[in-house]
Structure formats: structure tokens, C-alpha cells
Amino acid sequence: MPEKVLIVEDEPDTLQLLKESLESEGYEVVTATDGIEAEDKAHRENPDIIILDIFLPKRDGYEVCRRLREDKSSFGVPIIMLTAKGDYGSRLKGFLQGAFDYITKPFSTEDLIKKIRKLLSIRKK
Amino acid sequence: MGGEDSTRYKEAERKLKQKFRELKIRNQVREEFLTLALHKLRSPLTPIKEYVSKILDGKVGDINQQQKRYLEIVKRQVERLIQLVEELSELSTVKSGRLGLKKEPIALLDIIEKVVQSLRKEAEDKGISLCVESPDSQPIIRGDEKTLREVFTRLIKNSLNETPAGRGIIFSVKGEPKIIGQNKFVEILLPEIGGGLTQEKIGNKEGASLGLVMVRSIVEAQGGKVRFEDESNRVVILLPLVG
Numbered sequence: 001m002p003e004k005v006l007i008v009e010d011e012p013d014t015l016q017l018l019k020e021s022l023e024s025e026g027y028e029v030v031t032a033t034d035g036i037e038a039e040d041k042a043h044r045e046n047p048d049i050i051i052l053d054i055f056l057p058k059r060d061g062y063e064v065c066r067r068l069r070e071d072k073s074s075f076g077v078p079i080i081m082l083t084a085k086g087d088y089g090s091r092l093k094g095f096l097q098g099a100f101d102y103i104t105k106p107f108s109t110e111d112l113i114k115k116i117r118k119l120l121s122i123r124k125k
Numbered sequence: 126m127g128g129e130d131s132t133r134y135k136e137a138e139r140k141l142k143q144k145f146r147e148l149k150i151r152n153q154v155r156e157e158f159l160t161l162a163l164h165k166l167r168s169p170l171t172p173i174k175e176y177v178s179k180i181l182d183g184k185v186g187d188i189n190q191q192q193k194r195y196l197e198i199v200k201r202q203v204e205r206l207i208q209l210v211e212e213l214s215e216l217s218t219v220k221s222g223r224l225g226l227k228k229e230p231i232a233l234l235d236i237i238e239k240v241v242q243s244l245r246k247e248a249e250d251k252g253i254s255l256c257v258e259s260p261d262s263q264p265i266i267r268g269d270e271k272t273l274r275e276v277f278t279r280l281i282k283n284s285l286n287e288t289p290a291g292r293g294i295i296f297s298v299k300g301e302p303k304i305i306g307q308n309k310f311v312e313i314l315l316p317e318i319g320g321g322l323t324q325e326k327i328g329n330k331e332g333a334s335l336g337l338v339m340v341r342s343i344v345e346a347q348g349g350k351v352r353f354e355d356e357s358n359r360v361v362i363l364l365p366l367v368g
Contacts, residue, residue: 011168011169013169013172014168014169014171014172017171017172017175017176055161105164105167105168105170105171106167106168106170106171106174106207106210108174108175109175
């Protein structure tokens with residue numbers, strides 16, 4: 001069964017790019033475009049990993065990350081945050097809220113896929 | 126102090142504090158705006174760059190030579206935009222003081238030597254020799270090692286891009302300290318950069334390279350100065366000496 005990735009991104013073109021790139025690598029992809037939908041999908045779809053943008057409508061990525069970490073059902077799901085490069089504060093904040101890793105915008109899908117593979121392989125061990 | 130003087134003094138103090146609060150809020154608003162603007166600028170760059178790369182790599186079918194040439198131009202220009210956004214972002218971090226710069230004693234020649242060593246291979250590949258003219262004694266400066274290494278790396282890389290093969294790049298550290306007011310500084314003469322570098326270009330004016338504005342901001346944040354020396358046609362960095 002393919003591994004399931006939840007992508008949370010409100011910018012449609014970036015979301016499309018991520019979806020296509022991950023599907024072409026064989027992942028099953030579910031998407032959300034705001035913070036509340038993200039939490040809902042995280043609980044209903046049981047993804048293996050979550051790619052989470054920070055600037056989101058309704059509830060920002062940090063808050064989503066914190067709430068997912070506090071919930072028993074989503075506690076161990078790795079989260080990769082999409083942050084801004086050079087912004088140490090955002091990265092630190094992301095880690096403090098429980099993110100496993102981050103990738104900086106503008107990012108390369110190749111780097112993101114490497115990070116996903118790495119985190120999923122660690123999780124399987 | 127009489128009663129009237131004391132009231133006037135308190136009133137002036139109150140106004141000053143209010144002004145300070147207003148300026149602080151204005152700065153915060155400006156910073157938040159810039160952070161948001163940079164984030165919004167970054168987002169569209171990812172799909173543009175990635176989709177252009179996919180087409181160029183032939184992942185969605187064949188393209189002819191002319192299409193390839195045009196897309197390579199688009200890709201190059203997007204990469205330039207990305208670079209600009211990165212530089213603006215770094216600059217805003219430095220300007221806001223969020224870098225949390227340390228002010229520790231540092232052996233200046235050791236940092237310059239490390240940077241030169243890390244870039245020597247790149248210089249050799251381009252047929253350029255890298256050389257540091259240094260005094261016998263080691264100048265000990267006060268600053269943040271990490272960001273200063275970044276400054277020197279950026280400056281040498283700039284020079285490598287602008288120096289033709291077969292020529293050399295000389296970095297000079299002067300032995301004699303420069304005294305300005307009560308403070309002593311060490312002078313570092315940067316490699317001569319082509320393209321008519323002027324005082325204006327190292328200032329914060331239109332036409333200035335963002336990289337150079339960034340260098341100036343980092344140096345000034347550490348109590349140093351950056352100026353242009355007419356006689357040698359070189360940029361001079363002054364860093365505060367310990368003691």
C-alpha cells in the first residue's frame with residue numbers, strides 16, 4: 001500500500017506542484033488548504049507524513065503543528081514545515097511546536113522528496 | 126531644580142518616551158510587513174522554477190532549441206529573483222537586529238585565512254590567485270565570527286566573479302591601527318572591484334549591490350565602518366580592535 005502524504009498549502013500552484021511531484025514518486029496524496037481542514041484531514045486520513053506551510057488561512061501552521069502534537073492519534077506523525085530561508089526564528093518556532101524537519105521556500109521538490117523518504121524510513125525502523 | 130523646571134523636565138521625558146514607543150511600533154509594523162512580503166514573494170517562485178525545470182529536463186515531452194533557449198532565460202531570471210529575495214531577507218534580519226550578534230575577541234587573520242582556504246580551490250579553477258597581505262602581529266578584534274566569515278566569503282566570491290583569469294586577488298590587513306575618536310580599528314583593504322565602484326555604491330542608495338549593502342550593515346552592526354578609498358580605488362573595512 002502506498003504511503004500517504006498530507007500536503008497543507010493554500011497557494012494552488014504550489015499545492016499542485018507538490019501533489020504531482022509526490023504522486024509521480026508513488027505516494028498517495030491528500031491535501032488541505034487551511035489550518036482547520038489540515039487538522040481534520042490529519043485525523044480522518046491518518047497520513048504517514050505531513051507537509052505543512054506556516055502562513056495558512058483560519059489557523060497558522062505553528063498552531064496546527066502544536067495541536068497535532070498534543071493529540072494522541074497524530075502525536076507521532078512526522079511533520080515537515082515549509083519555512084522562509086534565513087528566518088531562524090520561524091525554524092526554531094517550528095521545532096519547538098514539534099516539527100521534525102523544515103524545508104525553505106523557494107524549495108526544490110527533489111530535496112523535499114529526499115527528506116520525506118528519510119523521515120519515513122526512520123519511522124519504519 | 127525649581128518646581129516649574131521639574132514639571133517641564135517630566136513633560137519632556139514623557140513626550141520622549143511616547144515618541145520612542147511610537148517609533149518602536151512603527152519599526153515592528155515595517156518588519157512584519159517585510160516578513161510577510163518576502164514570504165509572499167517566495168511562494169510563486171517555487172512553482173515557476175520547478176515547472177520550467179521539468180519542461181527543460183524533457184519530463185513532459187520534447188522541446189525545440191528555441192523553446193529551450195527561452196526557457197533557460199526564464200530559469201536564469203527566476204534564479205536571480207530568488208537570490209534577490211534571499212539577500213533582502215538576510216538584510217532585513219541584520220537590520221532588525223534579530224541576528225543576535227556576539228561581540229567576542231576574534232583573531233582576525235585566522236578567520237580570513239580560513240575563508241581564503243575554503244575558496245582557494247574555486248579560485249584556482251578560475252585561474253585566479255588569492256593572496257592575503259598581513260602584518261606580523263595578529264589583530265584581535267571584537268565581533269561575531271560567524272557573520273564576519275560570511276562577510277569575507279561574500280566579498281571574495283564577488284571578487285572571484287569579477288576578476289579575469291590570470292589575475293590575482295589581494296586582501297590587505299594593515300598593521301598600523303586607525304584611531305577614530307577614542308577607538309582603535311584595524312583596516313582591511315578589499316580587493317579592487319571593477320565596474321567603477323564609488324562611495325555611492327557602498328552606501329544605501331539606488332544602484333548599490335544588495336550584497337554590499339548587506340556587508341555594510343553587518344560590519345556597522347558590530348561597531349565597524351565601511352568606506353571607499355579614492356587613492357587605492359578599494360573598499361576599506363574598519364573593525365574595532367580589542368583594548
